[in-house]
Amino acid sequence: MSFADFISLGPLITLFTAVVISMLLIAFKRNHRITYVFSLLAYLMALTAIIPAMLYIPHTVPPLLVVDEFSLFNTGLVLTSGLIILLLSYNYFEEREERKEEYYLLLPLATTGALVLVVSRHFMSLFLGLEILSISLYGLIAYLRARERSDEAGIKYLILAALSSAFLLFGMALVYAFTGHMDFPGIGAALRQAGYIPVTVLAGFGMMLIGIGFKLGVVPFHMWAPDIYEGAPLPVSAFIATISKGGMLVVLIRFYVDIHGNDYSMIWWMLAIVAVASMFVGNWLALTQQNIKRILAYSSIAHMGYILVAFLSGVQTGLEAISFYLVAYFITSIGAFGVLIVMSSSIQDAETLDDYRSMFWRYPWVATVFTAMLLSLAGIPLTAGFIGKFYIVMAGVNGHMWFLLFMLVINSVIGLYYYIRIIAMMFKSLATGEVTYIKPSLPVAGNITLMLLTLLLVGLGIYPTAMMQLIQQMMKMIV
Amino acid sequence: MILLLLILIPLAGALLSWIAASRNVLWSRCIALASLLVNLVIVGQIWATHAATGGQWIYQYKADWVPHFGISLNLAMDGLSLLMLVLTFFLGALSVLISWKEINQRVGFFHFNLLFVLTGITGVFLTMDLFLFYFFWEMMLIPMYFLIGIWGHERREYAANKFFIFTQAGGLLMLLAILALYFIHGANTGVYTYDYFSLLHTPMQQDTARWLMLGFLIAFLVKLPAVPFHTWLPDAHTEAPTAGSVILAGLLLKTGAYGILRLVLPLFPEAAAHYAPWIMFLGVLGIIYGGMLAYAQNDLKRLIAYTSVSHMGFVLVGAFSFNTLAYEGVVMQMIAHGISTGALFIIAGALYERIHTRNIQDMGGLWSKVPVMGSATMIFVMASLGLPGLGNFVAEFLILLGSWQADRWITVFATIGLVVATAYSLRIMQKVFFGPSHQQYALPDLNKRELVIIVALVAAILLLGLHPQPVLNTSQKTDYVVR
Numbered sequence: 001m002s003f004a005d006f007i008s009l010g011p012l013i014t015l016f017t018a019v020v021i022s023m024l025l026i027a028f029k030r031n032h033r034i035t036y037v038f039s040l041l042a043y044l045m046a047l048t049a050i051i052p053a054m055l056y057i058p059h060t061v062p063p064l065l066v067v068d069e070f071s072l073f074n075t076g077l078v079l080t081s082g083l084i085i086l087l088l089s090y091n092y093f094e095e096r097e098e099r100k101e102e103y104y105l106l107l108p109l110a111t112t113g114a115l116v117l118v119v120s121r122h123f124m125s126l127f128l129g130l131e132i133l134s135i136s137l138y139g140l141i142a143y144l145r146a147r148e149r150s151d152e153a154g155i156k157y158l159i160l161a162a163l164s165s166a167f168l169l170f171g172m173a174l175v176y177a178f179t180g181h182m183d184f185p186g187i188g189a190a191l192r193q194a195g196y197i198p199v200t201v202l203a204g205f206g207m208m209l210i211g212i213g214f215k216l217g218v219v220p221f222h223m224w225a226p227d228i229y230e231g232a233p234l235p236v237s238a239f240i241a242t243i244s245k246g247g248m249l250v251v252l253i254r255f256y257v258d259i260h261g262n263d264y265s266m267i268w269w270m271l272a273i274v275a276v277a278s279m280f281v282g283n284w285l286a287l288t289q290q291n292i293k294r295i296l297a298y299s300s301i302a303h304m305g306y307i308l309v310a311f312l313s314g315v316q317t318g319l320e321a322i323s324f325y326l327v328a329y330f331i332t333s334i335g336a337f338g339v340l341i342v343m344s345s346s347i348q349d350a351e352t353l354d355d356y357r358s359m360f361w362r363y364p365w366v367a368t369v370f371t372a373m374l375l376s377l378a379g380i381p382l383t384a385g386f387i388g389k390f391y392i393v394m395a396g397v398n399g400h401m402w403f404l405l406f407m408l409v410i411n412s413v414i415g416l417y418y419y420i421r422i423i424a425m426m427f428k429s430l431a432t433g434e435v436t437y438i439k440p441s442l443p444v445a446g447n448i449t450l451m452l453l454t455l456l457l458v459g460l461g462i463y464p465t466a467m468m469q470l471i472q473q474m475m476k477m478i479v
Numbered sequence: 480m481i482l483l484l485l486i487l488i489p490l491a492g493a494l495l496s497w498i499a500a501s502r503n504v505l506w507s508r509c510i511a512l513a514s515l516l517v518n519l520v521i522v523g524q525i526w527a528t529h530a531a532t533g534g535q536w537i538y539q540y541k542a543d544w545v546p547h548f549g550i551s552l553n554l555a556m557d558g559l560s561l562l563m564l565v566l567t568f569f570l571g572a573l574s575v576l577i578s579w580k581e582i583n584q585r586v587g588f589f590h591f592n593l594l595f596v597l598t599g600i601t602g603v604f605l606t607m608d609l610f611l612f613y614f615f616w617e618m619m620l621i622p623m624y625f626l627i628g629i630w631g632h633e634r635r636e637y638a639a640n641k642f643f644i645f646t647q648a649g650g651l652l653m654l655l656a657i658l659a660l661y662f663i664h665g666a667n668t669g670v671y672t673y674d675y676f677s678l679l680h681t682p683m684q685q686d687t688a689r690w691l692m693l694g695f696l697i698a699f700l701v702k703l704p705a706v707p708f709h710t711w712l713p714d715a716h717t718e719a720p721t722a723g724s725v726i727l728a729g730l731l732l733k734t735g736a737y738g739i740l741r742l743v744l745p746l747f748p749e750a751a752a753h754y755a756p757w758i759m760f761l762g763v764l765g766i767i768y769g770g771m772l773a774y775a776q777n778d779l780k781r782l783i784a785y786t787s788v789s790h791m792g793f794v795l796v797g798a799f800s801f802n803t804l805a806y807e808g809v810v811m812q813m814i815a816h817g818i819s820t821g822a823l824f825i826i827a828g829a830l831y832e833r834i835h836t837r838n839i840q841d842m843g844g845l846w847s848k849v850p851v852m853g854s855a856t857m858i859f860v861m862a863s864l865g866l867p868g869l870g871n872f873v874a875e876f877l878i879l880l881g882s883w884q885a886d887r888w889i890t891v892f893a894t895i896g897l898v899v900a901t902a903y904s905l906r907i908m909q910k911v912f913f914g915p916s917h918q919q920y921a922l923p924d925l926n927k928r929e930l931v932i933i934v935a936l937v938a939a940i941l942l943l944g945l946h947p948q949p950v951l952n953t954s955q956k957t958d959y960v961v962r
């Protein structure tokens with residue numbers, strides 16, 4: 001391993017080393033606060049490690065990994081999101097669980113898995129990253145052992161993730177059998193040379209889609225999402241909604257670009273059907289839910305559908321749109337889960353719609369944040385979500401995807417209904433009579449984090465130029 | 480710069496009045512009123528000094544926003560925008576005044592939303608950048624949703640949701656059309672921009688133009704509203720608080736009409752002409768159908784809401800007649816309808832405050848108890864049915880004159896609408912103020928604050944009817960599409 005390799009993979013190595021040290025730390029002395037602060041420092045150091053890594057880009061670590069602007073940007077995104085989720089976690093676990101320290105091993109470990117995905121350009125590293133991520137998630141989802149739903153969710157995820165990994169492996173084997181390559185550019189070159197996609201490879205892609213689609217939570221591989229969002233501890237749900245999906249999406253983009261996916265209409269059609277189905281199923285099933293975690297789960301299914309529309313547009317703008325949308329979606333989702341975390345009491349999570357009744361008059365500040373997050377999910381101006389959705393539609397128009405765009409428009413309207421239903425619930429006037437409201441914990445750190453997220457959300461909504469320029473420049477490099 | 484100020488003042492007022500409300504509710508009201516009055520004075524000043532002179536554009540302002548996409552903060556004011564802004568701030572200030580006693584809960588947030596809607600409307604009337612247009616267009620939805628959903632009457636949530644979903648659906652179609660126009664222009668000329676002036680005269684195929692025009696048109700037809708997209712309107716207008724109804728009827732509907740005049744006709748003249756007979760037919764349908772439905776209503780606010788559908792039908796007929804007479808009429812109708820319908824909503828609100836019902840079957844014989852309110856209602860009812868001497872007469876007369884040149888049968892049927900208008904307007908007077916009184920209400924007449932509001936409105940509608948020339952002169956400065 002050369003010095004340049006070492007520096008380029010700095011963020012990954014830092015975080016991974018930190019996990020090992022923190023394990024020793026826990027063995028030495030169990031203390032929630034110390035472990036927490038150490039993990040925070042680890043994330044911050046990993047983030048700073050990006051700066052020297054920028055000197056060497058683009059840098060390939062053959063044959064497994066590649067560090068270019070695209071992967072560094074996403075590394076930053078994943079690490080920042082991880083840091084924010086960590087900030088929101090402390091109070092949540094402090095109130096709930098006796099043995100809380102191991103959470104701070106699993107979370108950075110899962111983040112490491114996502115980081116590996118972000119830099120991978122080879123089936124091996126893809127699978128490695130995926131498994132690091134998945135296996136840590138089994139533990140994270142079932143972390144609150146005392147809760148029945150938590151256990152159920154953990155086992156459900158374990159079985160389904162293992163099954164989908166098996167599909168993914170089989171798919172990879174089929175692709176390898178024909179092309180003789182496991183690195184993405186090699187596969188792309190081999191396919192281009194062949195000039196067509198033989199049935200084996202197509203079957204391979206189909207099976208890989210099952211594995212990838214499961215992680216992304218797109219229809220028809222979405223069944224797990226609502227149950228696991230509902231059962232998992234809230235910070236973990238936020239992690240699954242953002243980092244786990246984002247990491248997978250980044251690999252998917254790299255794979256698709258490297259194999260020139262746009263040239264093969266079969267692949268396009270497979271993804272198009274998945275996109276339309278995700279939008280409709282996600283939005284449709286969210287309409288009648290009473291549980292906010294489930295609503296967010298279905299809404300994230302629909303949002304993956306929107307992202308796929310940009311993906312399928314086949315133009316440069318599409319990839320930019322995905323990156324921007326991911327940033328907006330990360331901020332918004334973490335913000336929304338953050339509100340749920342802040343509003344939850346030590347006895348129960350604030351998850352039913354009724355818990356949020358007339359919240360605006362009881363906790364105006366948190367309700368404002370939640371409103372902003374929901375409006376961003378719905379794509380209303382002054383929020384990052386609006387610019388993101390605008391970017392996606394723009395990519396679609398640019399690529400003449402009229403059918404997909406009409407589906408997107410119809411779905412945006414359907415989606416609007418359940419977002420404003422939550423908002424309307426928060427604005428209902430105080431009910432008279434015997435009502436026991438949930439007693440939220442409202443930790444200070446959580447509130448500050450939420451404030452920062454809101455500022456970021458509105459900032460990106462009003463002045464998106466800087467972020468757009470960054471993304472545009474980085475996308476020029478990979479295509 | 481002054482144009483940017485016109486947008487920023489109500490925005491600042493919105494934030495300040497929200498903050499101030501936590502200390503003193505009265506300050507909040509005063510700040511809201513003051514910021515709108517300042518703007519009213521500014522636009523009044525502009526009207527007085529610049530209206531008669533110079534070219535089409537009185538002021539222009541341009542600054543980069545997202546240069547990467549060709550989005551700029553591009554504002555401009557011509558005669559049409561100027562008139563719409565005068566109406567906006569006039570009705571806006573009155574809306575604050577009528578809420579003085581009606582809104583007692585969460586006053587700060589109420590004024591925040593009220594001023595925020597007005598900011599959005601101001602932006603729509605001023606911007607010459609299509610992205611920004613869509614931005615402001617969407618921006619007015621949320622605060623309006625809150626205004627209806629929080630301070631409305633019994634079925635407020637249903638109405639608010641319906642309003643939001645209808646307008647948002649239309650808006651998204653417009654977004655698709657805007658983006659398509661952007662890329663077509665970019666592909667043909669190499670310049671990717673949302674600038675209105677550049678996008679005018681974009682060369683494109685006939686079919687494409689027609690599809691794009693429909694994208695824009697549907698958004699505006701929903702907002703206007705035209706049959707069959709009107710069903711959100713009676714619910715929203717009925718359930719909204721008085722100030723909300725005034726802003727909805729007086730201003731929000733006008734953004735639809737403004738969009739047709741500013742975007743649909745100039746951007747796609749050929750396509751608009753192609754569909755003109757059908758759209759005029761929709762207009763006439765609205766005039767008659769809206770009028771008939773209005774006649775059948777027992778809820779006073781719902782009745783007034785349906786009259787809006789009927790009156791906006793005239794706007795549609797006029798706008799697609801493609802001649803100057805009709806355009807003058809349309810602009811006049813937008814203003815006169817804003818004032819007369821706004822006034823009727825204010826009176827309905829005042830009545831509701833006193834007797835807590837909107838059902839006209841429970842009213843009757845109120846004239847002897849509230850003669851001042853009765854005579855004020857009489858004036859606006861007469862305006863609504865198109866009595867000469869009041870603003871609406873001038874408007875509808877000009878529209879019919881213009882549309883006669885375009886399509887005679889359409890005009891004939893539109894004229895039937897005037898008869899229907901007479902029927903429903905007189906029914907209001909008959910049921911509410913005359914006839915036997917079913918219940919013995921003890922109710923006070925208009926107080927000083929209400930009197931100020933009503934007098935201002937009466938003066939405006941009389942001035943429009945008796946001396947319409949200044950308005951017509953100003954509106955002539957706008958360059959309409961004539962064939």
